[in-house]
Amino acid sequence: MKTVLEARQVSKIFGGLVAVNKVDLVVPEGSIASIIGPNGAGKTTLFNCISGFYTPELGDVLFNGRKIQGMLTDKVAAMGIARTYQNIRLFKSMTAVENVMVGFEPHLKHGWITAMIKTPGYVKEQKHIVNEASRLLHYVGLAGLGDNLALNLPYGAQRRLEIARALANQPKLLLLDEPTAGMNPQETDVMKDFIRQIRDDLGITIILIEHDMRVVMNISDQISVLDYGQKIAEGNPKEIQANPRVIEAYLGPGAAALSEKYRREKTHDA
Amino acid sequence: MEALRKKFSLTLPQNSIRIIRIIAALLLLALIIVRAMDVAAKSQFGADTWLRLSVSGLIIGGMYALIAIGYTLVYGILFMINFAHGEVMMIGTFGGYFVFEAFNAIQVSGADGNQLSFLNAYPVIAILLAFLAGMTIAALSGLFLEKFAYRPLRGAPRLVPLISAIGASIFLQNAGQLLFGPQRRQYINPVVLDRGIGWNLEVAGSTVVLTYTGIFSLILSAILMVGLYLLVQRTKLGRAMRAVAQDKKTAALMGINVDQIISRTFVISGALAGAAGVMWGIHNGLFNYYVGFLPGIKAFTAAVLGGIGNIPGAMLGGMFLGIVESVGPAVLGIDFQLKDVLAFTILILVLIFRPSGILGEALTEEKV
Amino acid sequence: MNKQSIQKSAASGMVFGIIVIFFALIGFTVVISGLIQKALGQSLGVGQMPSTSSFLIFLGLLGIWNGWRASRQDKHETLNTKKVLGRSTIAGLVAGVLVMVYALIVGVLDNRGINLRTYLSQLSSESVRFFLFNQTIVVGILIHVFYSTLMAVVGGFLALASERSRERVKSTRESIQKWSQDHWLGKLQGNPYVSYVLMGVVLLLLVLLPRTWGAYWNYVMGTVGIYVLLGLGLNIIVGFSGQLVLGYVAFFAIGAYTFALTTSPEPHNLVWNFWIALGVAVLAAALSGILIGLPIMRLRGDYLAIVTLGFGEIIRILLRSDILKxxxxxxxxxxxxxxxxxxxxxxxxxxxxxxxxxxxxxxxIFLARRWQESSIGRAWLAISQDETVAQATGVNTQKYKLLALSLGAAFAGLGGALFASRNQFTGPEDHALMVSINVLVLVIVGGMGSIPGVILGAFTLKGLPEILREVENYRLLVFGALLVVMMIIRPEGLWPARRPKLEVPVGQDNEPVHLPATVGGEK
Structure with a gap:
């Protein structure tokens, strides 16, 4: 299978702190890859390195085989990497439709002169993106809410709107930073199905940062575990669940043995 | 590490921008040096002039430094440019002026039985009280400024408090004009601090006067700066201020009253600006309601120059700017009318080439 | 009455007392009383003090406000006579005593023959006597205390009455609104011809008025018009794209001087055609916007403000200096x-x-609206709200910010050229920092990002002071206060920008899409 994103030995250093330490990551096309790890493990920093917010001090980030580290974020977005944010960052005083329409920006052809004269081509393009944006809102389940200001939308809707805005970029790779944060179990379930649906419907590769293990284990094709900036494990959900280093990273040293013991007792009881 | 650096300098396009900047900065520096040498070769000025210029630069620089500290303290804590800080200085200037005027009007009989004004009979008390009045009223105006114009805007988008600060600055300036009139006034100094007298130095065959007002101002600003440094580094209040600057939420959790610390920061920076204002009056004599505007902007330049949020940086930046402003036109062989242009140009160049200042910013980074 | 309530009343009284004293010190009391007297239809000669009764009206209004504010301390409590009486008396007394102390000091000093004007420029002997109602000091200060308390109590009872009748007022207002909506407003709003008719009336006025209302009004309104131009331009920079520029006057100056130097016989003897020179002035300003903008695009918002202020000052100082003579x-x-x-x-x-x-x-207006409604306007708005995210969403922020700066500068260039041409003169003092501040204030007060707001702002902030000559001296003072007050109570401005309704119903496929038309997730 084709590789969409490849990170080679990516490192990011803040002052004396190595936030991301020589991380390798290979994400095949059409897969859902999750990055998990304890708080402060460097997950969001890695996202920021991929989406162009940070330039890694060391290592390469390759998107469809092209090096993208050091590029400005708008260029990265235009190439086809879109993202959402841990703490929702919408354009608050714009309507939902407008938020999505901003997402079409990298694909617009018309500029300030044609906008001034309102050439037929410009008008057609505008009409097209209004339609597309409405359709995207419909797709993420916000039909009819499009003319509300983003800040007036309920929390769950704001998360969906962020995804719609990212989809408007027409990305090949979508980075979701804790999409279910702050949701109750029902909402989380719906979001989980929705993420999978995006992949299935649109064929977009998805990388996910997530704390909810039920979500991660349920939808991921591949899981990478970060701890103290280093990748300590990688594999499919089964492998990760059984990996003692992962359990130790989460629960502290000695926890792996305990959990092994617990499991054995449980199977013994059964 | 070596490998890291190699990679760093070769692959990053952002780095090429940095290289271009460095080259541009070096070119600019070379240009200045060539120009300066050219001017020096014509040797318009003797050593006496250079000495005079540097000393006057140092004196003004001390005042800039005091004001700059106020900008830096406030910026460090609230991340906002206290645009009205220059006006706080203006208020201080007026405070000192009125004390001198009042003492000048009171007649007492001196030691030899002559009628003297209180100002000249007890100059030390008069000067002390003038500074006390100037610093107090400036500190109070800083306090009220924060309370009425900035505190209601805590947590608003960044431009909102800045606009409010600009509004407060316009308000105070025009209130000053309406209250005291547009005309220039003259500080009446006690005879011991008469402008124009001082130590006479013989340099290169001519006399350079180191005025008492200048020496007095310089020493006083040095004392105040050391005092402030000790306050911030050694006292409980200073520690609380540093904590609030680092992280307001955590500081509040540690039991620090953040609002109170912010108020006190404004009081301290107001008092320093007030002291600078009184010095300005004593040293320069003429002033009016507009006296705070240019020093305010220049002191901000100084604060940026030294790295905003950085207290020693503000002191250094102030001194540096004072000297550049006074020596610079002579070095570059340009008209002294343009010394303000020089200051603004420095501001722009610093912000373009090194926005974090000479000593580096002491700000906590906002997360992306 | 509890302690907190007393404190609040006393605080309100202090604030009002200080306001009255401040007004007296800056001579505002005299000016406003004069305006009141004129509004009442009585004439007032130049240099003449207004009548005591107009001063009493002014003081009374302030006192009523004081009592009103002091009485209504908490939205959720119900007022009663006792509360109101106590609070407003305290507030009025505190204010009155403060004013009394001030009046006593000033009055005594003035009686001793000290010329207060040497220190406080508005305190002439007449104005001090005016402040004491032209009575002796003792009588004057007693009137102040008594009147302040009385009016505060009146204000308190007005607050009480308004609260008691609030329900009734509310229901009356609602029924009026409903009636007008049903009978005419609703019909008018739905009718497209109404806006055409309105536009026609405005156009007719614009054609007829300049011919009929004389040179004075043409001068005043011309100035307002130029400020509308400048406001629209700065609105593109500050309102649309969110870059706080304090040196807008630099572009104004560049436009004015380019036009001046290319059409005046002195100093270059280039006597170009008006229209060519106008175009060149606009282009020069736009170009300077790009040139100034390029190096400073990456600066954070507050630094940008200071740097552009620096640019503005540099240009003014250079114009005034001898080296460009x-x-x-x-x-x-x-x-x-x-x-x-x-x-x-x-x-x-x-x-x-x-x-x-x-x-x-x-x-x-036409151009600004076109850009605002276009995808360029959306990109600007996104940048002004969250630049980092806008860029990560694919908006080329550098390009759009530069575009805003140069388009805004072009408007200023046009304004500057027209200004220079109308006055047949331009000099360094036409391009002081105050121009930037005036324009900034009208944009912010009108409503950042709102075109009708800018027009409203220009008329109220530039037109009104031109008409009310008396308050000219106080204009900037009021502007400063307005900026602070607006930021605190209404940061979006008088006439905030509204977002358009754009969403189209989705259901039938009228255009091919790359997205499957399935509904995602739950509804």
Whole structure:
């Protein structure tokens, strides 16, 4: 299978702190890859390195085989990497439709002169993106809410709107930073199905940062575990669940043995 | 590490921008040096002039430094440019002026039985009280400024408090004009601090006067700066201020009253600006309601120059700017009318080439 | 009455007392009383003190406000007579005593023959006596205390009455609104011809008024028009794209001087055609916007403000200095600047200029609206709200910020050229920092990002003071206070921008899409 994103030995250093330490990551096309790890493990920093917010001090980030580290974020977005944010960052005083329409920006052809004269081509393009944006809102389940200001939308809707805005970029790779944060179990379930649906419907590769293990284990094709900036494990959900280093990273040293013991007792009881 | 650096300098396009900047900065520096040498070769000025210029630069620089500290303290804590800080200085200037005027009007009989004004009979008390009045009223105006114009805007988008600060600055300036009139006034100094007298130095065959007002101002600003440094580094209040600057939420959790610390920061920076204002009056004599505007902007330049949020940086930046402003036109062989242009140009160049200042910013980074 | 309530009342009284004293110190009491007297239809000679009764009206209004504010401390409590009486008396007394102390000091000093004007420029002997109602000191200060308390109590009872009748007022207002909505407003709003008729009326007025209302009004409204132009331009920079620029006057100056130097016989003897020079001035300003913008695009918002302020000052100082004397005539300024010509005829009367300015304003409104509604406007808005995220969403922020700066600068260039041409003169003092501040204030007060807001702002902040000459001295003071107050109570401005409704119903496929039309997730 084709590789969409490849990170080679990516490192990011803040002052004396190595936030991301020589991380390798290979994400095949059409897969859902999750990055998990304890708080402060460097997950969001890695996202920021991929989406162009940070330039890694060391290592390469390759998107469809092209090096993208050091590029400005708008260029990265235009190439086809879109993202959402841990703490929702919408354009608050714009309507939902407008938020999505901003997402079409990298694909617009018309500029300030044609906008001034309102050439037929410009008008057609505008009409097209209004339609597309409405359709995207419909797709993420916000039909009819499009003319509300983003800040007036309920929390769950704001998360969906962020995804719609990212989809408007027409990305090949979508980075979701804790999409279910702050949701109750029902909402989380719906979001989980929705993420999978995006992949299935649109064929977009998805990388996910997530704390909810039920979500991660349920939808991921591949899981990478970060701890103290280093990748300590990688594999499919089964492998990760059984990996003692992962359990130790989460629960502290000695926890792996305990959990092994617990499991054995449980199977013994059964 | 070596490998890291190699990679760093070769692959990053952002780095090429940095290289271009460095080259541009070096070119600019070379240009200045060539120009300066050219001017020096014509040797318009003797050593006496250079000495005079540097000393006057140092004196003004001390005042800039005091004001700059106020900008830096406030910026460090609230991340906002206290645009009205220059006006706080203006208020201080007026405070000192009125004390001198009042003492000048009171007649007492001196030691030899002559009628003297209180100002000249007890100059030390008069000067002390003038500074006390100037610093107090400036500190109070800083306090009220924060309370009425900035505190209601805590947590608003960044431009909102800045606009409010600009509004407060316009308000105070025009209130000053309406209250005291547009005309220039003259500080009446006690005879011991008469402008124009001082130590006479013989340099290169001519006399350079180191005025008492200048020496007095310089020493006083040095004392105040050391005092402030000790306050911030050694006292409980200073520690609380540093904590609030680092992280307001955590500081509040540690039991620090953040609002109170912010108020006190404004009081301290107001008092320093007030002291600078009184010095300005004593040293320069003429002033009016507009006296705070240019020093305010220049002191901000100084604060940026030294790295905003950085207290020693503000002191250094102030001194540096004072000297550049006074020596610079002579070095570059340009008209002294343009010394303000020089200051603004420095501001722009610093912000373009090194926005974090000479000593580096002491700000906590906002997360992306 | 609890302690907190007393404290609050006393605080309110103190604030009002200080306000009255401040007004007296800056001479505002005299000016406002004069305005009140004029409003009541009585004449007032130049240099004459207004009547005591008008001063009493002014003081009374302030006192009523004081009592009102002191009485209504908490939205959720119900007022009663006792509360109101206590609170308003305290507030009125505190204010009155403060004012009394001030009046006593000033009165005694004045009686001793000390000329207070040497220190406080507004305190002439007449104004001190005026403040004491032209009575002796003792009588005057007693009137102050008594009157302040009385009016505060009146204010308190007004607050009580308004609260008791609030329900009734509310229901009356609602029924009026409903009636008007049902009977005419609703019908008018739905009718597209209404807006055409309105536009027609406005156009007719714009054509007729300059001919009929005389040179004075043409001058005042022309100035307002130029400020509308400047406001629309700065609105593109500050309101649309969110970059706080304090040196807007730099572009104004570049426009004015480019136009002046290319059309005046002195100093270069380039006597170009008006329209060519106008175009060149606009282009020069736009270009300077790009040149100034390029190096500073990456600065954070507050640094940008200071740097542009620096640019503005540099340009003014350079224009005033001697080194550019041969090129721009130095402090003397450029004279004999050309007026508009068309087909060999010259159009330089006040009426012609008014038409020219109206045309320019209409054109600018049209352009600003086009850009605001386009995807460029959306990109600007996104940048102003969250630049980092806008860029990560694919918006080329550098390009759009530069575009805003140069388009805004072009408007200023046009304004500057028209200004220079109308005055036939431009000099360094036309381009002081105050121009930038005036424009910034009208944009912010009107409503950042709102075109009707800018127009409203220009009329109220530039037009009103031109008409009310008496308050001219207080204009900037009020502007400063307005900026602070607006930021605290209404940061979106008087006439905030509204977002358009754009969403189209989705269901039928009228265009091919790359997205499957399935509904995602739950509803």
């Amino acid at each position: 041969d090129f721009t005539m130095g402090p003397r300024g450029v004279r004999n600047i050309a007026g508009p010509t068309l087909f060999g005829r010259s159009f330089t009367t006040d009426v012609d200029f008014m038409y020219l300015i109206i045309l320019a304003v209409l054109l600018s």
